[in-house]
Amino acid sequence: DVKVTQSSRYLVKRTGEKVFLECVQDMDHENMFWYRQDPGLGLRLIYFSYDVKMKEKGDIPEGYSVSREKKERFSLILESASTNQTSMYLCASSSPRAGAFVTGELFFGEGSRLTVL
Amino acid sequence: AQKITQTQPGMFVQEKEAVTLDCTYDTSDQSYGLFWYKQPSSGEMIFLIYQGSYDEQNATEGRYSLNFQKARKSANLVISASQLGDSAMYFCAMRERGAQKLVFGQGTRLTINP
Numbered sequence: 001d002v003k004v005t006q007s008s009r010y011l012v013k014r015t016g017e018k019v020f021l022e023c024v025q026d027m028d029h030e031n032m033f034w035y036r037q038d039p040g041l042g043l044r045l046i047y048f049s050y051d052v053k054m055k056e057k058g059d060i061p062e063g064y065s066v067s068r069e070k071k072e073r074f075s076l077i078l079e080s081a082s083t084n085q086t087s088m089y090l091c092a093s094s095s096p097r098a099g100a101f102v103t104g105e106l107f108f109g110e111g112s113r114l115t116v117l
Numbered sequence: 118a119q120k121i122t123q124t125q126p127g128m129f130v131q132e133k134e135a136v137t138l139d140c141t142y143d144t145s146d147q148s149y150g151l152f153w154y155k156q157p158s159s160g161e162m163i164f165l166i167y168q169g170s171y172d173e174q175n176a177t178e179g180r181y182s183l184n185f186q187k188a189r190k191s192a193n194l195v196i197s198a199s200q201l202g203d204s205a206m207y208f209c210a211m212r213e214r215g216a217q218k219l220v221f222g223q224g225t226r227l228t229i230n231p
Contacts, residue, residue: 009160031217033218035221040126040223041223042121042123042208042221042222042223042224043208043210043221044221045218045220048217048218050217058218088160090162092162094217096217103150103152103167103169104150104212104217105152105164105167106162106164106219107164108154108161108162109161110159110160110161111160111161113160
């Protein structure tokens with residue numbers, strides 16, 4: 001069964017702390033994504049990666065960085081957590097080989113709910 | 118500009134009734150894909166259905182169908198014979214030509230009443 005695993009379901013951190021959110025996928029997907037989910041705003045893309053050591057900014061990259069040292073692992077880093085980063089964070093992966101018979105849908109992890117106090 | 122719009126923040130439906138969740142989109146591309154995801158209270162995003170912009174038939178997957186009206190730029194999800202387990206958040210999303218990322222709407226919280 002295909003799987004995207006996020007290391008922590010729930011985290012509580014203090015303002016100013018450095019936070020690592022880890023994501024691992026076992027589908028050999030080239031693409032990996034970090035989204036943030038907030039009520040009324042849906043999912044917003046923070047960063048994505050097409051390949052190892054490659055990264056692209058999404059719609060809301062400010063205050064975040066990412067790391068992709070291995071194909072299966074994509075980490076989201078909050079260098080200095082702030083209260084406005086309290087949110088649900090969703091990692092996803094996909095195959096770039098979308099075509100007539102491949103939708104290119106995203107496969108998601110279960111989410112990491114971060115609270116910054 | 119918002120590319121995906123879901124205008125129903127919440128919907129309440131009686132069990133066994135059909136329900137339509139609205140989604141409109143904005144793109145100048147001719148080639149794009151439309152997706153619906155379900156998110157139960159557990160948090161996991163579950164892929165439900167996909168419609169390609171060149172697909173002539175509306176997509177169907179079991180009790181789910183996508184009412185695709187290209188000229189109106191709408192991609193409504195229809196759930197037939199709703200069940201209590203259908204209670205969840207539902208998100209509409211779009212992938213434009215050449216892009217790998219999905220752009221999501223705000224979501225609709227569906228509650229099925231017994």
